[in-house]
Amino acid sequence: MGKKTLAVQIISEKLSREVSPGEIVVLPVDRAFCQDGTGPLAIDGILSLSMGLKNPSNCYFFIDHAVPPPRKELANAHKKIKNFAREYKAKVIQEGICHQMMIEKFAAPFDIIVGADSHTPTSGALGCFAAGFGSTDAASAMATGSVWIKVPRSIGFKLSGKLKRGVSAKDVILKIIGDIGSSGAIYKVMEFFGGGLKNIPMESRFTISNMTIEAGAKTGIFPADEFVKEWLSAQGRSDDFRPLEAFEDAYEEKHEIILDDVVPCVACPHEVSNVERIEKVAGEPIDVVVIGTCTNGRISDFEAAFEILKNAKKLAAYLIIVPASQTVVEKMVEKGIFSRLNSLGAKILPPGCGPCCGVHEGILADGERALSTANRNFRGRMGNPQSFVWLSSPQTAAATAITGKITDPREML
Amino acid sequence: MIEGKVHRFGDNVSTDLICPGRFYHLRGNLQELAKHTLEDADASFAKKVEKGDIIVAGRNFGCGSSREHAARIIKMSGISCVIASSFARIFFRNCINIGLPAVEVPTKNFADADIAEVNLKDGFVENKTKNFRLSFPKFPEKIVKILETGGLVEYIKENKSL
Numbered sequence: 137m138g139k140k141t142l143a144v145q146i147i148s149e150k151l152s153r154e155v156s157p158g159e160i161v162v163l164p165v166d167r168a169f170c171q172d173g174t175g176p177l178a179i180d181g182i183l184s185l186s187m188g189l190k191n192p193s194n195c196y197f198f199i200d201h202a203v204p205p206p207r208k209e210l211a212n213a214h215k216k217i218k219n220f221a222r223e224y225k226a227k228v229i230q231e232g233i234c235h236q237m238m239i240e241k242f243a244a245p246f247d248i249i250v251g252a253d254s255h256t257p258t259s260g261a262l263g264c265f266a267a268g269f270g271s272t273d274a275a276s277a278m279a280t281g282s283v284w285i286k287v288p289r290s291i292g293f294k295l296s297g298k299l300k301r302g303v304s305a306k307d308v309i310l311k312i313i314g315d316i317g318s319s320g321a322i323y324k325v326m327e328f329f330g331g332g333l334k335n336i337p338m339e340s341r342f343t344i345s346n347m348t349i350e351a352g353a354k355t356g357i358f359p360a361d362e363f364v365k366e367w368l369s370a371q372g373r374s375d376d377f378r379p380l381e382a383f384e385d386a387y388e389e390k391h392e393i394i395l396d397d398v399v400p401c402v403a404c405p406h407e408v409s410n411v412e413r414i415e416k417v418a419g420e421p422i423d424v425v426v427i428g429t430c431t432n433g434r435i436s437d438f439e440a441a442f443e444i445l446k447n448a449k450k451l452a453a454y455l456i457i458v459p460a461s462q463t464v465v466e467k468m469v470e471k472g473i474f475s476r477l478n479s480l481g482a483k484i485l486p487p488g489c490g491p492c493c494g495v496h497e498g499i500l501a502d503g504e505r506a507l508s509t510a511n512r513n514f515r516g517r518m519g520n521p522q523s524f525v526w527l528s529s530p531q532t533a534a535a536t537a538i539t540g541k542i543t544d545p546r547e548m549l
Numbered sequence: 550m551i552e553g554k555v556h557r558f559g560d561n562v563s564t565d566l567i568c569p570g571r572f573y574h575l576r577g578n579l580q581e582l583a584k585h586t587l588e589d590a591d592a593s594f595a596k597k598v599e600k601g602d603i604i605v606a607g608r609n610f611g612c613g614s615s616r617e618h619a620a621r622i623i624k625m626s627g628i629s630c631v632i633a634s635s636f637a638r639i640f641f642r643n644c645i646n647i648g649l650p651a652v653e654v655p656t657k658n659f660a661d662a663d664i665a666e667v668n669l670k671d672g673f674v675e676n677k678t679k680n681f682r683l684s685f686p687k688f689p690e691k692i693v694k695i696l697e698t699g700g701l702v703e704y705i706k707e708n709k710s711l
Contacts, residue, residue: 160689160691162711173573173576173616174615174616174617176576176577177576177617177618177621181702184702184706185702185705185706187705201573202573207574209574209575209577209578210573210574212577213576213577216577252615252617253614253615254613254614254615254639268615268639269615269639269642270615270616270617270620270639270642270643270646271617272617272643272646272647272700272701272702273642273643273646273701275702276646276701276702276705276711279705280705280710280711282710282711283711284691284711318561318609318612319561319608319609319612319635319637322609322635322637322638323638349613352609352612352637352638354638407561493570493573493614494565494569494570494571494573495570495571495573495574499571512563512565512613512614514563514565514566514613515565515566515589516565516566516569516570516571516589517565517570519570519571520571521569521589
């Protein structure tokens with residue numbers, strides 16, 4: 137299969153035959169999941185189908201978007217999910233954001249993952265085909281054990297070199313989205329390969345695959361290499377590893393990214409593709425800074441932010457911290473980051489989606505301006521259409537929290 | 550055959566604009582949620598939309614969050630078809646899965662209040678106000694069947710499988 141893309145390799149392997157881009161195929165699903173925003177509607181679909189769940193142990197219901205529930209309607213939605221899962225023997229998971237839980241506990245190379253959440257591609261960094269779907273597709277996947285898709289074409293991103301100090305994977309994916317646009321990869325898969333991968337650690341790869349949807353991609357996939365093997369081993373899942381190799385000649389469309397040339401970038405309101413180099417926006421006043429979420433809520437993100445924040449005496453912006461899972465919280469405590477951020481005045485939220493989706497825990501006031509390490513800055517995203525959201529790396533967010541204006545993190549390292 | 554009055558939207562209308570996160574608690578009550586359809590793109594939309602009307606948008610309509618509620622409340626508001634220069638893929642699937650036709654043609658020559666006709670069988674959109682016709686590739690057979698049966702749930706019930 138020398139010239140096949142990663143997506144075609146995975147799908148062909150699953151169907152035990154060679155597939156071609158453009159073909160419509162019905163794929164067996166290895167894992168299907170919903171969260172508390174999409175789960176109740178999926179449950180209605182499953183009940184309407186009256187087929188039960190094909191493989192209950194592969195069906196996951198995550199409660200992460202509104203946790204703990206901020207109002208009775210959402211408490212009732214959680215109750216509906218828990219009752220359904222108990223009756224149908226599906227899993228309910230409440231220890232973190234769905235995508236973080238998938239990469240910590242479940243996703244493995246060559247998996248086909250159907251997630252009723254658009255950031256499902258996060259798991260693609262482990263060499264699987266993980267795409268976001270709506271509630272009805274998730275219901276169908278859980279009831280029938282399968283999903284129909286059009287075999288996608290892929291765009292190759294060849295990474296070379298090494299990121300400079302103060303620059304992160306978030307800057308890489310923001311730069312790519314700025315370059316190709318918010319529909320630059322529509323209906324396609326973004327695949328990452330090349331010698332530069334050895335300088336992009338696993339947690340950074342999750343940040344990149346997480347945001348491929350913001351360029352319209354069906355998913356983002358990385359090869360399953362030694363980094364994936366180490367990650368799975370660290371999660372106690374060594375047996376889940378299978379190698380998956382990328383081939384440069386598989387791609388009709390290809391972009392080269394020289395990591396040494398990437399600089400800190402910021403996505404400006406109200407589009408993720410509205411990306412500027414930091415020097416163009418430095419000095420913009422910021423009221424609220426958010427570090428965390430499924431995009432940048434892993435321990436290495438907080439370590440990178442802390443490297444800058446540890447020298448601060450006080451903060452000029454209101455700083456909200458949202459770890460991606462309870463395991464991440466434990467690591468923050470172990471490393472002393474939790475207590476230092478707490479004493480600096482940061483508001484540390486329970487693991488979950490937090491203020492990213494505008495439900496609770498950090499709604500912005502009229503005219504307020506936030507800089508967030510999350511993945512979306514659409515108008516109204518953080519709960520108020522009269523507010524403004526910029527997106528950046530954890531390092532840029534940390535520097536900005538200290539000064540209260542968008543600040544180049546390289547000035548503070 | 551589908552015919553209706555056009556409501557014109559621009560590029561990159563996200564599901565956050567169609568179905569804002571601040572109404573998250575209404576997701577269990579779609580009737581109420583539908584009163585806020587497209588509120589952050591056009592605050593008056595839910596009040597002025599009439600049964601049978603058609604949405605015409607630019608590039609990447611429905612981008613962002615996978616929330617199927619966005620497609621559902623558009624349908625519940627009375628919209629008979631969504632036409633766009635391109636769709637975000639999750640939103641496109643959601644439309645098909647709930648039986649809401651979603652058609653891709655270049656839309657730059659459509660304006661608010663034009664009358665449009667959509668013929669799914671023969672694959673064309675006609676702007677009756679401006680008198681031009683645009684064709685689109687026919688849907689794959691599976692998608693036609695899903696739309697005809699009224700959505701994916703009904704399709705699976707009828708066929709006993711996907």
